[in-house]
Amino acid sequence: MSRTTLSDLGDARMSDEEEQNSDAARGLRQALPWIALVIATGAGALLSVGAFLGLYVRPTSDDWCALWKTRDMGVLGITSDFYLTQNGRVTNALLTGLLYSDDMRGPKLLPAFLVVALGSGLFLLARATLRALRLPFPAAAAAAAVLVLEALLFFAGTRAYQVLLWAPATISHTLPSVLGVWAVLMAVGAARSRRRWARGTAVGAAAVLGTAAGMLSEPFVAMSGLIAAAAGVLCLPRFGRTRDRFASTWCAAWCLGLLIGLVLLTTSPGARWRRAQQPKEPLTLAGAGETVRDWYRIWETIGGQWAYVGALAAGVLLGLAVALSARRPHGGDTGADGEEAGTGRTSGGTFRVAVLVLPLPLIALGSLVAAYGLRSGYGVGGWTYARTWTSFVVPFLLALCGYGAWLGYRLGRGLVASPAPAPGDGRGLVSPPAPAAGDGPERGAAPSPPGVRAARLAALVVTGAVAVASTAALVPAVRTLTTHTVARSLAWDRQDARIRAEVAAGRSEVTYRPLYIGGLAEPFFTKVYEKDWAARCTAGYYGVDRINRP
Numbered sequence: 001m002s003r004t005t006l007s008d009l010g011d012a013r014m015s016d017e018e019e020q021n022s023d024a025a026r027g028l029r030q031a032l033p034w035i036a037l038v039i040a041t042g043a044g045a046l047l048s049v050g051a052f053l054g055l056y057v058r059p060t061s062d063d064w065c066a067l068w069k070t071r072d073m074g075v076l077g078i079t080s081d082f083y084l085t086q087n088g089r090v091t092n093a094l095l096t097g098l099l100y101s102d103d104m105r106g107p108k109l110l111p112a113f114l115v116v117a118l119g120s121g122l123f124l125l126a127r128a129t130l131r132a133l134r135l136p137f138p139a140a141a142a143a144a145a146v147l148v149l150e151a152l153l154f155f156a157g158t159r160a161y162q163v164l165l166w167a168p169a170t171i172s173h174t175l176p177s178v179l180g181v182w183a184v185l186m187a188v189g190a191a192r193s194r195r196r197w198a199r200g201t202a203v204g205a206a207a208v209l210g211t212a213a214g215m216l217s218e219p220f221v222a223m224s225g226l227i228a229a230a231a232g233v234l235c236l237p238r239f240g241r242t243r244d245r246f247a248s249t250w251c252a253a254w255c256l257g258l259l260i261g262l263v264l265l266t267t268s269p270g271a272r273w274r275r276a277q278q279p280k281e282p283l284t285l286a287g288a289g290e291t292v293r294d295w296y297r298i299w300e301t302i303g304g305q306w307a308y309v310g311a312l313a314a315g316v317l318l319g320l321a322v323a324l325s326a327r328r329p330h331g332g333d334t335g336a337d338g339e340e341a342g343t344g345r346t347s348g349g350t351f352r353v354a355v356l357v358l359p360l361p362l363i364a365l366g367s368l369v370a371a372y373g374l375r376s377g378y379g380v381g382g383w384t385y386a387r388t389w390t391s392f393v394v395p396f397l398l399a400l401c402g403y404g405a406w407l408g409y410r411l412g413r414g415l416v417a418s419p420a421p422a423p424g425d426g427r428g429l430v431s432p433p434a435p436a437a438g439d440g441p442e443r444g445a446a447p448s449p450p451g452v453r454a455a456r457l458a459a460l461v462v463t464g465a466v467a468v469a470s471t472a473a474l475v476p477a478v479r480t481l482t483t484h485t486v487a488r489s490l491a492w493d494r495q496d497a498r499i500r501a502e503v504a505a506g507r508s509e510v511t512y513r514p515l516y517i518g519g520l521a522e523p524f525f526t527k528v529y530e531k532d533w534a535a536r537c538t539a540g541y542y543g544v545d546r547i548n549r550p
Contacts, residue, residue, distance in 0.1 A: 036144040043147035054111035056489040061520040062168040064537035088268030107167035121181035141321035145314040161518030162387040176220035214261015219391040223366035294383035295371040310470025315404020323412025359399040
Protein backbone atom coordinates (compact mmCIF):
# COMPACT_ATOMS: atom_id res chain seq x y z
CA MET A 1 0.00 0.00 0.00
CA SER A 2 2.78 2.42 0.92
CA ARG A 3 4.68 1.49 -2.24
CA THR A 4 1.63 2.30 -4.36
CA THR A 5 1.16 5.61 -2.61
CA LEU A 6 4.78 6.65 -3.16
CA SER A 7 4.56 5.64 -6.80
CA ASP A 8 1.41 7.69 -7.26
CA LEU A 9 3.01 10.69 -5.59
CA GLY A 10 6.07 10.38 -7.84
CA ASP A 11 3.90 10.17 -10.93
CA ALA A 12 1.95 13.23 -9.83
CA ARG A 13 5.14 15.21 -9.23
CA MET A 14 6.53 14.24 -12.62
CA SER A 15 3.22 15.17 -14.22
CA ASP A 16 3.36 18.62 -12.59
CA GLU A 17 6.92 19.17 -13.83
CA GLU A 18 5.96 17.97 -17.28
CA GLU A 19 3.01 20.35 -17.34
CA GLN A 20 5.18 23.27 -16.25
CA ASN A 21 7.72 22.53 -18.96
CA SER A 22 4.95 22.19 -21.50
CA ASP A 23 3.38 25.50 -20.48
CA ALA A 24 6.75 27.29 -20.69
CA ALA A 25 7.52 25.83 -24.10
CA ARG A 26 4.02 26.55 -25.38
CA GLY A 27 4.16 30.14 -24.15
CA LEU A 28 7.54 30.74 -25.76
CA ARG A 29 6.43 29.05 -28.95
CA GLN A 30 3.50 31.44 -29.17
CA ALA A 31 5.46 34.55 -28.17
CA LEU A 32 8.54 34.07 -30.33
CA PRO A 33 6.92 34.89 -33.70
CA TRP A 34 5.63 38.16 -32.26
CA ILE A 35 9.02 39.04 -30.81
CA ALA A 36 10.62 38.22 -34.15
CA LEU A 37 8.01 40.36 -35.90
CA VAL A 38 8.80 43.36 -33.71
CA ILE A 39 12.54 42.99 -34.31
CA ALA A 40 12.14 42.39 -38.04
CA THR A 41 9.82 45.39 -38.37
CA GLY A 42 12.26 47.71 -36.64
CA ALA A 43 15.34 46.52 -38.53
CA GLY A 44 13.42 46.36 -41.80
CA ALA A 45 12.23 49.94 -41.37
CA LEU A 46 15.81 51.14 -40.92
CA LEU A 47 16.94 49.22 -43.99
CA SER A 48 14.04 50.61 -46.02
CA VAL A 49 15.10 54.13 -45.12
CA GLY A 50 18.68 53.34 -46.12
CA ALA A 51 17.59 51.88 -49.45
CA PHE A 52 15.31 54.86 -50.12
CA LEU A 53 18.15 57.28 -49.36
CA GLY A 54 19.86 56.00 -52.48
CA LEU A 55 17.54 58.28 -54.45
CA TYR A 56 19.19 61.26 -52.72
CA VAL A 57 22.77 60.24 -53.51
CA ARG A 58 24.72 62.85 -55.46
CA PRO A 59 28.29 62.76 -56.85
CA THR A 60 31.22 63.21 -54.49
CA SER A 61 34.87 62.17 -54.38
CA ASP A 62 35.52 59.24 -56.77
CA ASP A 63 32.04 59.64 -58.28
CA TRP A 64 33.28 62.64 -60.24
CA CYS A 65 36.03 60.66 -61.96
CA ALA A 66 33.85 57.61 -62.59
CA LEU A 67 31.12 59.72 -64.19
CA TRP A 68 33.18 61.57 -66.74
CA LYS A 69 35.44 58.63 -67.57
CA THR A 70 32.48 56.34 -68.20
CA ARG A 71 30.78 59.00 -70.30
CA ASP A 72 33.84 59.88 -72.38
CA MET A 73 35.69 56.51 -72.47
CA GLY A 74 32.87 53.99 -72.26
CA VAL A 75 32.78 50.83 -70.15
CA LEU A 76 35.77 49.19 -71.84
CA GLY A 77 37.68 52.45 -71.78
CA ILE A 78 37.40 52.95 -68.04
CA THR A 79 38.23 49.27 -67.51
CA SER A 80 41.42 49.71 -69.52
CA ASP A 81 42.20 52.92 -67.64
CA PHE A 82 41.93 51.16 -64.28
CA TYR A 83 44.14 48.30 -65.43
CA LEU A 84 46.82 50.45 -67.05
CA THR A 85 46.98 53.60 -64.93
CA GLN A 86 44.98 53.32 -61.70
CA ASN A 87 45.08 50.18 -59.57
CA GLY A 88 44.59 47.08 -61.74
CA ARG A 89 41.15 46.22 -60.33
CA VAL A 90 39.59 45.08 -63.58
CA THR A 91 36.38 43.75 -62.05
CA ASN A 92 35.98 46.93 -60.07
CA ALA A 93 36.42 49.03 -63.19
CA LEU A 94 34.00 46.95 -65.25
CA LEU A 95 31.29 47.19 -62.61
CA THR A 96 31.97 50.91 -62.22
CA GLY A 97 31.58 51.47 -65.93
CA LEU A 98 28.32 49.53 -66.04
CA LEU A 99 26.94 51.27 -62.97
CA TYR A 100 27.71 54.82 -64.15
CA SER A 101 26.65 54.26 -67.76
CA ASP A 102 23.41 56.17 -67.15
CA ASP A 103 24.87 58.97 -65.05
CA MET A 104 23.78 58.59 -61.40
CA ARG A 105 20.83 56.25 -61.90
CA GLY A 106 22.89 53.15 -61.14
CA PRO A 107 24.47 54.50 -57.93
CA LYS A 108 21.02 55.61 -56.75
CA LEU A 109 19.58 52.13 -57.15
CA LEU A 110 22.62 50.25 -55.84
CA PRO A 111 21.79 50.62 -52.10
CA ALA A 112 18.38 49.00 -52.56
CA PHE A 113 19.98 46.20 -54.57
CA LEU A 114 22.57 45.56 -51.86
CA VAL A 115 19.94 45.41 -49.11
CA VAL A 116 17.73 43.00 -51.05
CA ALA A 117 20.54 40.83 -52.48
CA LEU A 118 22.43 40.43 -49.20
CA GLY A 119 19.28 39.92 -47.15
CA SER A 120 17.76 37.32 -49.44
CA GLY A 121 21.10 35.53 -49.76
CA LEU A 122 21.59 35.30 -45.99
CA PHE A 123 17.98 34.15 -45.53
CA LEU A 124 18.44 31.33 -48.04
CA LEU A 125 21.82 30.47 -46.52
CA ALA A 126 20.22 30.12 -43.08
CA ARG A 127 17.56 27.87 -44.56
CA ALA A 128 20.18 25.71 -46.29
CA THR A 129 22.25 25.45 -43.10
CA LEU A 130 19.34 24.33 -40.94
CA ARG A 131 18.21 21.93 -43.63
CA ALA A 132 21.70 20.38 -43.73
CA LEU A 133 21.51 19.92 -39.95
CA ARG A 134 18.05 18.31 -40.33
CA LEU A 135 16.48 21.04 -38.22
CA PRO A 136 13.26 22.99 -38.83
CA PHE A 137 13.41 26.43 -40.36
CA PRO A 138 11.55 29.13 -38.39
CA ALA A 139 11.13 31.71 -41.14
CA ALA A 140 10.09 34.62 -38.89
CA ALA A 141 13.05 34.25 -36.52
CA ALA A 142 15.45 33.78 -39.46
CA ALA A 143 14.13 36.89 -41.18
CA ALA A 144 14.53 38.89 -37.97
CA ALA A 145 18.11 37.68 -37.53
CA VAL A 146 19.01 38.50 -41.14
CA LEU A 147 17.50 41.99 -40.97
CA VAL A 148 19.30 42.72 -37.68
CA LEU A 149 22.62 41.62 -39.20
CA GLU A 150 22.08 43.85 -42.22
CA ALA A 151 21.10 46.84 -40.10
CA LEU A 152 24.19 46.40 -37.95
CA LEU A 153 26.43 46.04 -40.99
CA PHE A 154 25.17 49.19 -42.69
CA PHE A 155 24.47 51.51 -39.75
CA ALA A 156 26.47 50.46 -36.68
CA GLY A 157 29.89 51.39 -38.08
CA THR A 158 31.62 54.74 -38.27
CA ARG A 159 31.14 55.18 -42.04
CA ALA A 160 27.51 54.33 -42.77
CA TYR A 161 27.37 56.54 -45.86
CA GLN A 162 30.37 54.85 -47.43
CA VAL A 163 29.27 51.30 -46.59
CA LEU A 164 25.78 51.61 -48.07
CA LEU A 165 25.34 54.73 -50.21
CA TRP A 166 28.69 55.55 -51.81
CA ALA A 167 29.01 53.36 -54.90
CA PRO A 168 32.84 53.29 -55.24
CA ALA A 169 33.11 51.85 -51.70
CA THR A 170 30.16 49.48 -51.96
CA ILE A 171 31.49 48.06 -55.23
CA SER A 172 34.89 47.38 -53.66
CA HIS A 173 33.94 46.29 -50.16
CA THR A 174 30.21 45.55 -49.77
CA LEU A 175 29.39 43.86 -53.07
CA PRO A 176 32.11 41.17 -52.65
CA SER A 177 30.32 39.79 -49.58
CA VAL A 178 27.09 39.57 -51.57
CA LEU A 179 28.99 37.76 -54.30
CA GLY A 180 30.45 35.33 -51.77
CA VAL A 181 27.08 34.51 -50.18
CA TRP A 182 25.44 33.76 -53.53
CA ALA A 183 28.45 31.72 -54.68
CA VAL A 184 28.05 29.50 -51.61
CA LEU A 185 24.33 29.14 -52.31
CA MET A 186 25.18 28.05 -55.86
CA ALA A 187 27.50 25.39 -54.47
CA VAL A 188 24.82 24.18 -52.03
CA GLY A 189 22.32 23.84 -54.86
CA ALA A 190 24.78 21.85 -56.95
CA ALA A 191 25.61 19.57 -54.03
CA ARG A 192 21.95 18.73 -53.52
CA SER A 193 21.34 17.97 -57.17
CA ARG A 194 24.04 15.25 -57.21
CA ARG A 195 24.23 15.67 -60.98
CA ARG A 196 27.75 15.57 -62.35
CA TRP A 197 27.21 18.40 -64.82
CA ALA A 198 25.71 20.63 -62.11
CA ARG A 199 28.65 20.03 -59.82
CA GLY A 200 31.15 20.58 -62.62
CA THR A 201 29.43 23.84 -63.51
CA ALA A 202 29.49 24.96 -59.90
CA VAL A 203 33.22 24.25 -59.58
CA GLY A 204 33.94 26.12 -62.81
CA ALA A 205 31.77 29.03 -61.69
CA ALA A 206 33.65 29.12 -58.37
CA ALA A 207 36.94 29.51 -60.22
CA VAL A 208 35.53 32.27 -62.45
CA LEU A 209 33.83 34.14 -59.61
CA GLY A 210 36.94 33.76 -57.47
CA THR A 211 39.05 35.29 -60.23
CA ALA A 212 36.60 38.17 -60.51
CA ALA A 213 36.68 38.69 -56.74
CA GLY A 214 40.48 38.61 -56.82
CA MET A 215 40.43 41.68 -59.08
CA LEU A 216 37.78 43.43 -57.01
CA SER A 217 38.91 43.73 -53.39
CA GLU A 218 42.13 42.67 -51.70
CA PRO A 219 40.70 42.53 -48.13
CA PHE A 220 37.93 40.25 -49.36
CA VAL A 221 40.50 38.01 -51.04
CA ALA A 222 42.31 37.52 -47.73
CA MET A 223 39.18 36.91 -45.67
CA SER A 224 37.28 34.67 -48.08
CA GLY A 225 40.43 32.76 -48.96
CA LEU A 226 41.08 31.87 -45.33
CA ILE A 227 37.48 30.79 -44.78
CA ALA A 228 37.36 28.72 -47.98
CA ALA A 229 40.67 27.04 -47.21
CA ALA A 230 39.56 26.06 -43.71
CA ALA A 231 36.18 24.85 -44.96
CA GLY A 232 37.85 22.83 -47.72
CA VAL A 233 40.03 21.00 -45.22
CA LEU A 234 37.16 20.30 -42.82
CA CYS A 235 35.01 18.95 -45.67
CA LEU A 236 37.51 16.32 -46.74
CA PRO A 237 35.90 12.84 -46.65
CA ARG A 238 38.56 11.53 -44.29
CA PHE A 239 36.97 13.55 -41.47
CA GLY A 240 33.70 11.69 -41.99
CA ARG A 241 31.41 14.68 -42.50
CA THR A 242 31.07 14.46 -46.29
CA ARG A 243 30.58 11.54 -48.68
CA ASP A 244 32.72 12.90 -51.52
CA ARG A 245 35.19 15.62 -52.41
CA PHE A 246 32.78 18.07 -54.05
CA ALA A 247 32.81 20.60 -51.19
CA SER A 248 36.60 20.51 -50.91
CA THR A 249 36.98 20.75 -54.69
CA TRP A 250 34.66 23.74 -54.80
CA CYS A 251 36.64 25.50 -52.04
CA ALA A 252 39.89 24.74 -53.85
CA ALA A 253 38.49 26.17 -57.10
CA TRP A 254 37.42 29.33 -55.28
CA CYS A 255 40.86 29.75 -53.71
CA LEU A 256 42.55 29.11 -57.08
CA GLY A 257 40.36 31.77 -58.67
CA LEU A 258 41.23 34.24 -55.92
CA LEU A 259 44.92 33.56 -56.46
CA ILE A 260 44.67 34.02 -60.24
CA GLY A 261 42.75 37.27 -59.83
CA LEU A 262 45.17 38.59 -57.24
CA VAL A 263 48.16 37.81 -59.47
CA LEU A 264 46.52 39.58 -62.41
CA LEU A 265 45.83 42.57 -60.19
CA THR A 266 49.23 42.88 -58.54
CA THR A 267 51.15 42.46 -61.81
CA SER A 268 49.08 45.03 -63.71
CA PRO A 269 50.66 48.32 -64.84
CA GLY A 270 48.14 50.24 -62.75
CA ALA A 271 49.05 48.38 -59.57
CA ARG A 272 52.77 48.89 -60.23
CA TRP A 273 52.15 52.61 -60.72
CA ARG A 274 50.19 52.81 -57.50
CA ARG A 275 52.89 51.02 -55.51
CA ALA A 276 55.47 53.44 -56.96
CA GLN A 277 53.59 56.39 -55.46
CA GLN A 278 54.14 55.00 -51.97
CA PRO A 279 56.89 52.38 -51.97
CA LYS A 280 56.52 49.69 -49.33
CA GLU A 281 59.12 49.60 -46.62
CA PRO A 282 60.67 46.25 -45.66
CA LEU A 283 58.70 44.51 -42.95
CA THR A 284 60.54 44.99 -39.67
CA LEU A 285 59.73 44.09 -36.09
CA ALA A 286 58.75 47.69 -35.42
CA GLY A 287 56.57 47.76 -38.53
CA ALA A 288 54.89 44.52 -37.49
CA GLY A 289 54.21 46.03 -34.10
CA GLU A 290 52.60 49.09 -35.70
CA THR A 291 50.41 46.81 -37.84
CA VAL A 292 49.28 44.92 -34.74
CA ARG A 293 48.55 48.24 -33.07
CA ASP A 294 46.43 49.31 -36.06
CA TRP A 295 44.64 45.97 -35.90
CA TYR A 296 43.93 46.53 -32.23
CA ARG A 297 42.55 50.00 -32.94
CA ILE A 298 40.20 48.57 -35.55
CA TRP A 299 38.76 46.04 -33.14
CA GLU A 300 38.70 48.55 -30.32
CA THR A 301 36.51 50.73 -32.52
CA ILE A 302 34.26 47.82 -33.45
CA GLY A 303 34.06 46.63 -29.85
CA GLY A 304 33.11 50.13 -28.73
CA GLN A 305 29.78 49.79 -30.56
CA TRP A 306 27.66 47.79 -28.14
CA ALA A 307 24.87 47.41 -30.72
CA TYR A 308 26.83 44.57 -32.32
CA VAL A 309 25.66 42.44 -29.38
CA GLY A 310 22.34 42.45 -31.22
CA ALA A 311 23.78 39.91 -33.67
CA LEU A 312 24.39 37.51 -30.78
CA ALA A 313 20.92 38.17 -29.37
CA ALA A 314 19.23 37.64 -32.73
CA GLY A 315 21.09 34.34 -33.04
CA VAL A 316 19.92 33.22 -29.61
CA LEU A 317 16.30 33.89 -30.59
CA LEU A 318 16.80 31.99 -33.83
CA GLY A 319 18.29 29.00 -32.01
CA LEU A 320 15.47 29.05 -29.50
CA ALA A 321 12.88 29.08 -32.28
CA VAL A 322 14.62 26.10 -33.89
CA ALA A 323 14.66 24.16 -30.61
CA LEU A 324 10.99 24.81 -29.93
CA SER A 325 10.09 23.57 -33.42
CA ALA A 326 12.44 20.59 -33.58
CA ARG A 327 11.38 16.96 -33.43
CA ARG A 328 13.46 14.57 -31.42
CA PRO A 329 15.45 12.29 -33.76
CA HIS A 330 14.69 8.58 -33.91
CA GLY A 331 16.26 5.50 -35.36
CA GLY A 332 19.87 6.43 -34.88
CA ASP A 333 19.62 9.78 -36.64
CA THR A 334 22.19 12.33 -35.73
CA GLY A 335 20.81 15.62 -34.46
CA ALA A 336 22.29 19.07 -34.58
CA ASP A 337 24.58 18.27 -31.67
CA GLY A 338 25.95 15.17 -33.31
CA GLU A 339 24.39 12.81 -30.81
CA GLU A 340 23.11 9.57 -32.22
CA ALA A 341 19.64 8.91 -30.92
CA GLY A 342 19.33 5.73 -28.95
CA THR A 343 23.05 5.28 -28.47
CA GLY A 344 24.15 8.32 -26.49
CA ARG A 345 27.33 8.44 -28.56
CA THR A 346 28.62 11.68 -29.94
CA SER A 347 29.94 11.60 -33.50
CA GLY A 348 32.29 14.11 -35.08
CA GLY A 349 33.33 15.78 -31.83
CA THR A 350 36.55 17.10 -33.32
CA PHE A 351 34.64 18.51 -36.30
CA ARG A 352 32.18 20.33 -34.04
CA VAL A 353 34.97 21.77 -31.93
CA ALA A 354 36.71 23.02 -35.06
CA VAL A 355 33.51 24.64 -36.34
CA LEU A 356 33.01 26.39 -33.01
CA VAL A 357 36.62 27.45 -32.48
CA LEU A 358 37.91 28.34 -35.96
CA PRO A 359 35.74 31.36 -36.95
CA LEU A 360 37.23 33.86 -34.52
CA PRO A 361 40.91 33.04 -35.24
CA LEU A 362 40.22 33.15 -38.99
CA ILE A 363 38.48 36.52 -38.68
CA ALA A 364 41.31 37.84 -36.52
CA LEU A 365 43.92 36.70 -39.05
CA GLY A 366 41.98 38.06 -42.03
CA SER A 367 41.52 41.43 -40.36
CA LEU A 368 45.23 41.52 -39.47
CA VAL A 369 46.12 41.00 -43.14
CA ALA A 370 43.71 43.80 -44.03
CA ALA A 371 45.31 46.09 -41.44
CA TYR A 372 48.73 45.40 -42.94
CA GLY A 373 47.44 46.17 -46.43
CA LEU A 374 45.81 49.40 -45.26
CA ARG A 375 49.00 50.57 -43.58
CA SER A 376 51.05 49.68 -46.65
CA GLY A 377 48.67 51.37 -49.07
CA TYR A 378 47.47 54.42 -47.15
CA GLY A 379 50.09 55.05 -44.49
CA VAL A 380 49.75 55.42 -40.75
CA GLY A 381 46.11 56.49 -40.98
CA GLY A 382 45.08 53.65 -43.25
CA TRP A 383 43.38 51.72 -40.46
CA THR A 384 40.72 54.47 -40.23
CA TYR A 385 39.35 53.58 -43.70
CA ALA A 386 36.39 51.84 -42.10
CA ARG A 387 34.71 51.07 -45.42
CA THR A 388 37.37 48.39 -45.97
CA TRP A 389 36.40 46.63 -42.74
CA THR A 390 33.24 45.20 -44.32
CA SER A 391 35.09 42.15 -45.60
CA PHE A 392 35.70 40.89 -42.05
CA VAL A 393 32.77 42.59 -40.28
CA VAL A 394 30.34 40.44 -42.31
CA PRO A 395 31.84 37.10 -41.15
CA PHE A 396 32.21 38.58 -37.66
CA LEU A 397 28.47 39.29 -37.49
CA LEU A 398 27.68 35.87 -38.94
CA ALA A 399 29.91 34.25 -36.33
CA LEU A 400 28.19 36.14 -33.51
CA CYS A 401 24.81 35.09 -34.85
CA GLY A 402 25.99 31.49 -35.21
CA TYR A 403 27.29 31.34 -31.64
CA GLY A 404 24.05 32.87 -30.45
CA ALA A 405 22.00 30.32 -32.40
CA TRP A 406 23.97 27.46 -30.85
CA LEU A 407 23.46 28.90 -27.36
CA GLY A 408 19.77 29.55 -28.02
CA TYR A 409 19.29 26.01 -29.28
CA ARG A 410 20.87 24.60 -26.13
CA LEU A 411 18.72 26.81 -23.93
CA GLY A 412 15.63 25.90 -25.90
CA ARG A 413 16.25 22.19 -25.53
CA GLY A 414 16.55 22.69 -21.79
CA LEU A 415 13.26 24.54 -21.68
CA VAL A 416 11.29 21.91 -23.55
CA ALA A 417 12.88 18.94 -21.77
CA SER A 418 10.59 16.90 -19.52
CA PRO A 419 11.26 14.20 -16.94
CA ALA A 420 12.13 10.78 -18.23
CA PRO A 421 9.35 8.22 -17.86
CA ALA A 422 9.64 5.86 -14.93
CA PRO A 423 11.25 2.48 -15.52
CA GLY A 424 9.02 -0.34 -16.72
CA ASP A 425 6.58 -1.73 -14.21
CA GLY A 426 7.41 -5.30 -15.08
CA ARG A 427 4.59 -5.75 -17.54
CA GLY A 428 6.78 -5.20 -20.61
CA LEU A 429 5.16 -1.84 -21.43
CA VAL A 430 7.23 0.60 -23.50
CA SER A 431 7.09 4.36 -23.41
CA PRO A 432 5.07 6.07 -26.12
CA PRO A 433 6.95 7.84 -28.90
CA ALA A 434 7.97 11.44 -28.51
CA PRO A 435 5.29 13.95 -29.51
CA ALA A 436 5.55 15.87 -32.72
CA ALA A 437 6.87 19.40 -32.69
CA GLY A 438 4.27 21.69 -31.24
CA ASP A 439 2.38 18.92 -29.38
CA GLY A 440 4.30 19.15 -26.15
CA PRO A 441 7.71 18.71 -24.55
CA GLU A 442 10.33 16.18 -25.48
CA ARG A 443 10.34 12.96 -23.55
CA GLY A 444 13.33 11.11 -22.28
CA ALA A 445 15.34 14.24 -21.44
CA ALA A 446 16.53 15.17 -17.99
CA PRO A 447 14.12 17.37 -16.05
CA SER A 448 14.83 21.07 -15.70
CA PRO A 449 14.58 22.21 -12.07
CA PRO A 450 12.18 25.15 -11.60
CA GLY A 451 15.03 27.51 -10.68
CA VAL A 452 17.03 26.60 -13.77
CA ARG A 453 13.96 26.88 -15.96
CA ALA A 454 13.17 30.33 -14.54
CA ALA A 455 16.75 31.48 -15.06
CA ARG A 456 16.66 30.34 -18.67
CA LEU A 457 13.35 32.12 -19.26
CA ALA A 458 14.77 35.30 -17.73
CA ALA A 459 17.87 35.04 -19.90
CA LEU A 460 15.75 34.69 -23.01
CA VAL A 461 13.60 37.69 -22.05
CA VAL A 462 16.78 39.73 -21.62
CA THR A 463 18.04 38.46 -24.97
CA GLY A 464 14.89 39.64 -26.74
CA ALA A 465 15.22 43.03 -25.05
CA VAL A 466 18.85 43.30 -26.16
CA ALA A 467 17.91 42.52 -29.76
CA VAL A 468 15.22 45.21 -29.72
CA ALA A 469 17.51 47.71 -27.97
CA SER A 470 20.38 47.16 -30.39
CA THR A 471 18.05 47.88 -33.29
CA ALA A 472 16.70 50.99 -31.56
CA ALA A 473 20.28 52.16 -30.91
CA LEU A 474 20.77 52.51 -34.67
CA VAL A 475 17.94 55.02 -35.05
CA PRO A 476 20.08 58.13 -34.27
CA ALA A 477 22.68 57.06 -36.85
CA VAL A 478 19.99 56.53 -39.49
CA ARG A 479 18.39 59.88 -38.62
CA THR A 480 21.73 61.67 -38.97
CA LEU A 481 22.47 59.88 -42.23
CA THR A 482 19.06 60.84 -43.59
CA THR A 483 19.39 64.47 -42.58
CA HIS A 484 22.85 64.91 -44.09
CA THR A 485 22.09 63.00 -47.29
CA VAL A 486 18.84 64.79 -48.06
CA ALA A 487 20.20 68.23 -47.14
CA ARG A 488 23.25 67.74 -49.34
CA SER A 489 21.16 66.53 -52.27
CA LEU A 490 19.02 69.67 -52.17
CA ALA A 491 22.07 71.94 -51.98
CA TRP A 492 23.81 69.95 -54.70
CA ASP A 493 20.82 70.18 -57.05
CA ARG A 494 20.71 73.97 -56.69
CA GLN A 495 24.42 74.30 -57.36
CA ASP A 496 24.30 71.83 -60.25
CA ALA A 497 21.50 73.82 -61.93
CA ARG A 498 23.50 77.04 -61.61
CA ILE A 499 26.70 75.48 -62.98
CA ARG A 500 24.90 73.92 -65.95
CA ALA A 501 23.29 77.25 -66.75
CA GLU A 502 26.70 78.93 -66.70
CA VAL A 503 28.19 76.22 -68.93
CA ALA A 504 25.30 76.60 -71.36
CA ALA A 505 26.06 80.32 -71.47
CA GLY A 506 29.61 79.58 -72.62
CA ARG A 507 31.57 79.83 -69.38
CA SER A 508 34.84 77.86 -69.39
CA GLU A 509 35.42 78.31 -65.65
CA VAL A 510 32.77 77.95 -62.96
CA THR A 511 32.56 78.32 -59.20
CA TYR A 512 32.01 75.24 -57.09
CA ARG A 513 31.29 75.15 -53.37
CA PRO A 514 32.39 71.88 -51.73
CA LEU A 515 29.55 69.88 -50.21
CA TYR A 516 31.10 67.39 -47.82
CA ILE A 517 29.47 64.15 -46.69
CA GLY A 518 30.56 60.84 -45.20
CA GLY A 519 34.15 61.90 -44.60
CA LEU A 520 34.84 61.87 -48.36
CA ALA A 521 37.03 64.16 -50.43
CA GLU A 522 35.53 67.07 -52.34
CA PRO A 523 37.18 69.57 -54.72
CA PHE A 524 39.78 71.84 -53.07
CA PHE A 525 40.78 69.28 -50.46
CA THR A 526 44.34 70.40 -51.27
CA LYS A 527 45.72 73.85 -52.01
CA VAL A 528 47.60 72.75 -55.12
CA TYR A 529 45.10 72.54 -57.98
CA GLU A 530 47.34 70.30 -60.12
CA LYS A 531 47.25 67.69 -57.34
CA ASP A 532 43.54 68.14 -56.71
CA TRP A 533 42.15 65.14 -58.61
CA ALA A 534 38.65 65.75 -57.25
CA ALA A 535 38.55 69.29 -58.67
CA ARG A 536 39.93 68.18 -62.04
CA CYS A 537 37.41 65.31 -62.29
CA THR A 538 34.59 67.70 -61.39
CA ALA A 539 35.72 70.05 -64.14
CA GLY A 540 35.78 67.10 -66.53
CA TYR A 541 32.25 66.13 -65.50
CA TYR A 542 30.89 69.60 -66.30
CA GLY A 543 33.04 69.98 -69.41
CA VAL A 544 34.88 73.13 -68.29
CA ASP A 545 38.55 74.00 -68.12
CA ARG A 546 38.61 74.70 -64.41
CA ILE A 547 36.47 75.07 -61.32
CA ASN A 548 37.18 77.80 -58.78
CA ARG A 549 36.53 78.32 -55.13
CA PRO A 550 33.60 80.56 -54.15
